[in-house]
């Protein structure tokens with residue numbers, strides 16, 4: 001359970017500067033193109049797009065992690081790319097991938113549906129240049145007004161918890177840019193883990209602490225980590241119909257007996273161990289005032305707990321997509 005207060009999306013009074021040691025870390029502009037540039041902080045590369053100072057890196061390490069994450073979610077969904085019952089075979093349907101990251105989902109959708117027009121948008125230019133002919137990537141801040149002239153058949157957004165300030169605005173723009181009968185799918189794998197099985201009376205304390213601390217840190221940037229319940233409520237408030245909130249268990253570690261879930265749990269462990277630094281370094285330093293050394297020492301403890309090497313009885317952790 002988290003005791004973190006909920007960020008108020010309408011209130012812009014929250015400061016994003018924190019009182020951390022960010023001033024002690026110089027920001028280096030690595031390149032720029034039409035408002036885009038990258039900065040290097042804490043040894044990681046972050047995109048900067050207009051006013052939007054990204055909290056999570058988008059460097060080579062992160063690209064590898066995002067592609068592995070995408071593969072893992074496909075396994076979780078039984079090799080499907082989405083759950084919405086959208087029909088994309090009539091031709092010229094339009095698909096939008098919001099916060100496309102490396103673009104891997106958009107590329108697969110474009111390959112799978114060659115008569116669809118797929119667009120992937122992101123504030124970080126980390127997508128490949130060679131892509132299917134029916135796919136285009138745009139550098140675009142989805143929190144700014146959407147100016148596309150044609151509505152979309154299917155709008156997809158995955159793993160944007162902690163990135164978006166105004167979820168209500170995003171859901172409103174999805175609604176306004178959707179064809180009648182179109183679908184929106186928003187996926188988020190929770191960082192909140194709970195214990196499973198008779199061996200685990202309580203979830204690991206460091207893993208839980210991580211989630212609580214990150215929620216708190218993101219709050220200082222007016223962002224929320226856990227978005228699933230909130231978004232479901234917003235979809236309803238903005239007039240969407242046929243809302244389905246599915247929950248799928250995702251194990252952490254290779255403890256499941258079922259080979260499918262054993263593989264998923266192993267992938268999740270690999271992915272989460274690499275996500276830890278990406279998720280926490282900047283938010284903890286700038287939002288909570290931690291030093292990078294303190295963050296890394298804390299993450300060592302989290303990793304140790306995830307690997308069950310801390311002398312505790314084996315803890316079977318699970319989270320929800």
Ligand SMILES: C[S@@+](CC[C@H](N)C(=O)[O-])C[C@H]1O[C@@H](n2cnc3c(N)ncnc32)[C@H](O)[C@@H]1O
Pocket residue numbers: 047052054058066067069070098099100101102105121122123124140141142143157158159160163164
């Ligand atoms: C955790 S990654 C998820 C990437 C992809 N959706 C996936 O699941 O593989 C979040 C992505 O959202 C992008 N992002 C964050 N804020 C954004 C914004 N305001 N507009 C567009 N993209 C944004 C980030 O640059 C990053 O690539």
